[in-house]
Amino acid sequence: MKIDKLTKNINTKQVLSDICFSAELNEVIGLIGRNGSGKTSLFRTIAGHYLPDSGDVLIDGQSILTHPELKTMIFYIDEQTHFLSSYSLKKIGIFYQNAYPNFNYEQFIALINAHNLPVNNSFRSMSKGMQGLFKVILAITSNAPYLLLDEPFDGLDVIVKKNVIRLLLENLSDGTRTVIIASHNLNELETIIDRALILKDATIKQDYRLEEMRAQARKVQMVFRTKKVPSFIKENSKLLRVQGRVIIAVFENYTEEIERQIKEVDPVLLEELPLALEDLFEANLSRESDYQLFN
Known part of the structure; x- marks a missing residue:
């Protein structure tokens, strides 16, 4: 996936400016920025929830603007516009099975049961920790090659957080997917990412490859x-x-x-x-x- 000179203005304010980076398969990338720096806006634009004012999102050289079917290769849940919160976990799974052609419903149910999540309860009735775990299960079982996770560790207690990280890493071991994680939990992020993108003043200021950074x-x-x-x-x-x-x-x-x-x-x-x-x-x-x- 290539993000090519992505720019976005909202209410006359520039929230993204000339964003450029590539994400290769089998990478775990951390997106780091202060509150209001544009992390969520970037995710929404990559996922196609926002139309960019200029620039493009390319997958295998093709634009998602002219090939909207490519959006099924990107998994992203927008917290503010998540319209499925009143549905049961089972019904949400069925919805995503219809939305993502490679969704693994059997794995979805197996992971729900393995982590003792109430499959017939509504999403909004669960604790924040359970919701976070469920969203990671959805991301994994979507089988989308590119996962955008916005604050996946936010509000999770230590035990649930470890379960979420373990579950994520176990299911990325096949090397066919890329994860971009926006998080303020830098201690947890550091243990799992390969790269860190620093977002400041609406653009990417630094692109650190952690192995090289630690050496230099x-x-x-x-x-x-x-x-x-x-x-x-x-x-x-x-x-x-x-x-x-x-x-x-x-x-x-x-x-x-x-x-x-x-x-x-x-x-x-x-x-x-x-x-x-x-x-x-x-x-x-x-x-x-x-x-x-x-x-």
């Missing part, structure tokens, strides 16, 4: 003899914290030359810290007003 990037704590931050550090890193003489920064391409330059200014302390997905989120998406910086 470093989170470093430094303490200098003065409160002045060396200019080469500002130029080569993203500052996470500056408090007095203590600096914590993320270097996305930490080289021997950068380490040599740091040591040349004779820091009181130079220490590498564990680098997490949350650090990339903070480095790319925080504003100066979010923190009180002491220089």
Whole structure:
């Protein structure tokens, strides 16, 4: 699937601007952005719920705008316009069986029973945790090649969350599907994704492949003899914290030359810290007003 220069305006506000990325089969991609950054709008536009003002969504080189049948290759549930909430889980399954040509109804019922979900109860009568688990079951059994999951871990307790993640990973092992997950639960997201797309100012600002990022990037704590931050550090890193003489920064391409330059200014302390997905989120998406910086 290729997202090609996707742009969308809603009520004169630009919510998506020139979005470009490709999603290959057998990838798990995290879509990360602050509240209101456009994650849900992007999902709605990819799924065809919104028409883009410009740009396109291509599957195998074909546009879903001119080939609407391709929408059955994309699974997405829009929380705000989910009109099936009053129906029983069984009836919802039948609806999706008619909507998705490769829907596996036998697997659907088997997973419902295996997780003790009340098949004859309405969706809205269930707890948030049960609803989240059910939506992942729907996504898996749709057999759509591209799954768009919007906050699938939101509001789930620890046990249900682990079940959802395990169920998702077990059913992606055949390598025939791609999952894009928008989530604020970065700790859980980091354990399952291959890539992280950073959405800011209505566009994709960064596309991290986590294996490469872990090999090249470093989170470093430094303490200098003065409160002045060396200019080469500002130029080569993203500052996470500056408090007095203590600096914590993320270097996305930490080289021997950068380490040599740091040591040349004779820091009181130079220490590498564990680098997490949350650090990339903070480095790319925080504003100066979010923190009180002491220089």
